Amino acid sequence: MKKEKSFSFIEFYEKFGIIFILVIEFIIFSLASANFLTIDNLFLVGRQVSFTGIAAVGMTMVLLMGEIDISVGSILAFTGCLSAELVVRYHMPLAVVFVIIIGVSAVFGLVSGTLTTVFKIPSLICTLAMQIIIKGFTYLMTGGSSISGLTDSYKFLGQGFILGIIPFPLIIMVIAFICGYIVLNKTYIGRRIYAVGGNKEAARLSGIKTNKYVISTFVMSAVTAGIAGILMMARLGTGQPSIGSDFAMDVLTATVLGGVILQGGKGFVMNVMIGSFIIGILSNGLVMCGVLEYWQWIIKGVVFLFAVAMSNLNLISKKG
Amino acid sequence: MKKEKSFSFIEFYEKFGIIFILVIEFIIFSLASANFLTIDNLFLVGRQVSFTGIAAVGMTMVLLMGEIDISVGSILAFTGCLSAELVVRYHMPLAVVFVIIIGVSAVFGLVSGTLTTVFKIPSLICTLAMQIIIKGFTYLMTGGSSISGLTDSYKFLGQGFILGIIPFPLIIMVIAFICGYIVLNKTYIGRRIYAVGGNKEAARLSGIKTNKYVISTFVMSAVTAGIAGILMMARLGTGQPSIGSDFAMDVLTATVLGGVILQGGKGFVMNVMIGSFIIGILSNGLVMCGVLEYWQWIIKGVVFLFAVAMSNLNLISKKG
């Protein structure tokens, strides 16, 4: 088979087209607001997106499997409150709290994953149900009120800066994406995730335990949401049961903007980070420019549509 | 090939298993609450589910295409407010309002459908974006406040009874399901919808304009949501911009409980009606039994999981 291996703009575009959207946002907002393009503000956005970003790493894996996880918002709230509870009420050290939270989130992921694979409950419905169940537990635990009294060392997780300027959660997000990149693109585990997501039957017949991999991605998604939960609680300085109702949709939007397709098997995790930033900068920029809330909604919707359509340009020209 | 042509429980179960869940609900709630099994209460539930039910007819068609429509909640709110606006401010007669609402909803559906098919934006993201855009328009139109001052003849649409006992919206819902059934299972249009949902490429090569059919289902979904919006507005007696934030998920849950699969091509619309009732009766029954609010969430989640798992029993036993 002959192949002309020249630089292909289409291919480059398909892979990195999403960056253009980010650049356009930058240009527009820099022109529109004097305070937008400051180091301070950019790091601020960095912190704001890091929670969605961290959870988006796990969500990417779930979407690569052709599944979906709607429960991350509830997990965020639950782990946030639980960690506050553990810190404030039981004075547990940070490391222990971390281990417990990761354990608990992993159990949530395990349940969702098992229900999806073994009981064949479509993941959309399964995680939707998990979402309201976990919400129920959150409120049973907190009685609906927020939990305050965190010490500064805990708050550092959400509010602190490294080198005096880089927000701590942003660093965690970048680490999460790098780990996600290595796992998905460099290890055999990643190859198998793509394989199972691309064609489950083929993967099964190649001797891959598909269920194990699907469940693992749900665990990953829950764990990343759990970590986001701890950081979010630290950032708010309180455990808040009511957060997270739009979280799943934000994470999902970031992931899909990043080019991960819902059918599974296709997507590149580093673009998801860019997707998160597109959303974060848009929210920040619109507030900076003082756009009316109602118009903010409309603009956001239009930008999402535009962004996804742009990154699909090569598809659009195809027939059928 | 030998075949034992006996009555197959599995097959029956696969088709109608969802009814068992409904029966179980009936039994449990009748035992638990004296007020549950009264004609009054059952018709009440009938009215409560009819809004989700009507929109579920359209959603079924969208899901049959392997697509999804998250924007129905916003359409519900928008059409509710717009119809209230038209009635209260412009004193338009009912028929005109209906025509306008159906037209406007159809345009929403047309936009979502076109973005999905022509611009290849995944429908989840596309309708998510449409949802916030339409929400923006709703608030721009109403300024955020509710619109009151409806006359009784309008309110009848949502609050009235036929034959003194059957709620009007329930009748509309039943009609909607019967129409859905006829269109999907008796007409050539339905055949083509199933075909496109089952294998888009094969359908295209069979001379079907696949895009046209996909777009039509989005239009159907938007129009049914629009009709639900008028009825909802009549039931509430006001145009409320803030309704509908969970509507899409409720409709989706009803549809999936009814056995329509998210991959498309498979599902039976009449079971979706049962799915709607399962949700409605659960909400009603739990209140009737005075179950504690947080526990209501947990129980609902568990019942959904159980219901879907049950209707999947035959799948679960299969391998892989």
Add this chain to the structure above:
Amino acid sequence: AGCSMDSTVQKDDKKEEKTKKEDLSEINIGASVMSLQHEFMANLVVGYKEFKEQTGVNIIITDGGNMEPDKQVTNVENYISQNVDGILCQCISVETMKDTLKHAMDKDIPVGIYPYDTTVGATTYFGYNEYEWGEKLGETASAWIKDKLDGKAKILSVTTSLEESAVERCKGWTEKINDTCGEDNLTWNTVEATSASDAIDSVESALQANPDTDVVLVYNDELGIGAYEAIKQSGLDTTNMFLGSCDGTDTVLDYVESDSVYRCTVGNDKFVSEIGFYWVENMVKIVLGMEYDDPFPIETTAITVDNVKEYRSREPKYELSPEIAEYVKE
């Protein structure tokens, strides 16, 4: 001919049944709150439960999910169908609830509602309204502006158009401050938020755009917590800054007490859980045909660093009124 607005299946024997209640545990009260996701409502529920504990009255609590009026309608309809003896409803939208509540009253079910909107014709009302709360916050803020900011201020309102109560409160403080300080001296900005994490994002961004903001007014405590963290983390000089909100929940009282930038939260003379307790007691009185309060008396107070100690000095008290207490003993 077969069309009507009312279901004709009526139970005529219902009324007799209702007049006589031998045992408090036979009484069922339906209590619909706006959304259990708000701390204020969660505390209200604490009061309901306390009352249930003490008397055995059965209280069925529901909420409007994500503040959805249609869910609340469904819940109240279910109460009616369940034949409860009284309904307490904290309306997300009073306009929306009107028809449904009328149905309840048509069936002789006494109804107690928030807000104070007499066009509903309810049996009793909550004695405060959102507008007044907003005004109270505005009053305190105005005093601060005059005192510390020479009567000139840049104000950031944090609210949401998704909730009627938020809109009312925001209107309350805006009008009050404009009246007291004069519109010309003020610059207004608004951001929207529906959760604490939302609030922190929007306030952070707004402060980046307007670092010279002096006053931040938030429609409830939950979002206030987000705004508080945003201000603290912005590193701005807060000596003359004013952050205030409504609800009077514990977490915020802590902040107010610690003399932070959180200067004020508007609350009631009673703790929220107490309100819940006495509010449901009031309804039980109605059911039993006793004398009851209408409107249910609540004083609005602005809690600041000056009076927070005093405000918090007492423990919540849940004391049944004598006539009910007697019933319990029997």
Add this chain to the structure above:
Amino acid sequence: MDKESMLGIENLTKSYSGTIVLNRVSMEIKKGEIHALIGENGAGKSTLCKMIAGAVEPTEGTIVIRGTAYNRLTPKKAKEEGVTMVYQEFNLISEMTVYENLFVGKEIRKGIFTDKNKMMEMSRNIFREMGVDIDCTEKIKDISVAYCQLVEIAKALLEDSRLLILDEPTAPLTTKEIELLFRVLGKLKDRGISMIYISHRLEEIFQICDRITVLRDGNYIASLDTKGTTKEELIRLMIGRELSQEFPKRLLEAECDGTKTVLKVEGLTNGKLKNVSFELKQGEILGIAGLVGAGRTETARAIFGADTITEGEIYIKGKKVKVKSPLQAIRHGIGLIPEDRKRQGVMLWQSVSDNISLVVIQELAGRLLVNNKKEKALLDKEINMLNIKLQSVKQPVESLSGGNQQKVVLAKWLATKCDILIFDEPTRGIDVGAKKEIYDFLFRLKKEGKSVILISSEMSEILNLSDRILVMYEGRMTGELGYKDATQELVLRKASGM
């Protein structure tokens, strides 16, 4: 019985929701032999092999692999025992590259990291060994069916297998690749690897197999040595009766009206095609031959409006027409039976009836409602004519055997009024009996005055059925031959661009 046993099957039974598809089959495979498994469509060949490979769980029975008995196997377990299978339906991941597909589930690793370079190198080696020119970094979705098949085979060869099962590996291949494949299989056999070989092409069986087992309707019929049997005997065992001559007798020239041009294509050009021109006469069967990737499918799709054309004209019955979509093609009376049945032919989950009546459904419906009587009449007619084996018309197509699925696609198009029919590999994966039915059918169409374009990779089909043969090479027409002048050699030479 001189050689050691590699695999023993004892009383293997499989039933799907009450329907027995394999009934107490016992057989034996010896070490180092190539064992053919033949039978009609739906005889249960694939099912039997899938059970051996652990992909399907048997209802009853035992599988003995080199002395170890198993009641249930998993794909993993089977692999560990050295059983490798090339499935009839592809199991490739279309979003992944060729080399990644080769190593799914057995990635070469350094620690937890994959060793990309090593995998690519090994891929290249295996393809070189097979004599296939393929770019390993190409994604599966970008290569044609034939290459997919070669990738599947390469994937199996990479395994350290002792028993290799090949389920119709040659179906999408042309003569050239089949020869290459057989050479590779010969090498494997020399290494002592046993093989089960399924094919509907009996010549192949005689070419490479040592022994043959025949299945019919899920039952074991016989095992024979290749040397002691004949094609006729095999056919008789397979279908339970004699089959007269494989190809139908050509019609006399006079019987068909071969003068009127119904379709004329001029200078068809797009990404894959270069200036393709030809004419199709009424009542003619026009064969198109070529090697894999020659562009035959592309030509068909371009005429049918499924792909865009950048240049060129299409004339139907002398009138210049624009065909921009399949719908327009159908309106002009063109029908296409696509080569990839699973992706382009059928709706797997939908019933046989829904599939067959799909194209004509609007005509079956008065205004809107589908006329059940009319539909039933149509279904009965088509199913009888093509002899489709099924339990009920409401059965999902998924549960039919491959051959019968193909017949469903044929039925769908025969139900239309199209008088120009393009058959792209119509007999791929179809058993001898059914093949003959399809051949007869092509001649019936011809007699009815319909025109047929027949694309096939089976040389004998092209030579025996066509009135004229076009040969393609790399997107171009390289020759046109009358059936009288055509020989296998000539066609092959033109197909190789010589």
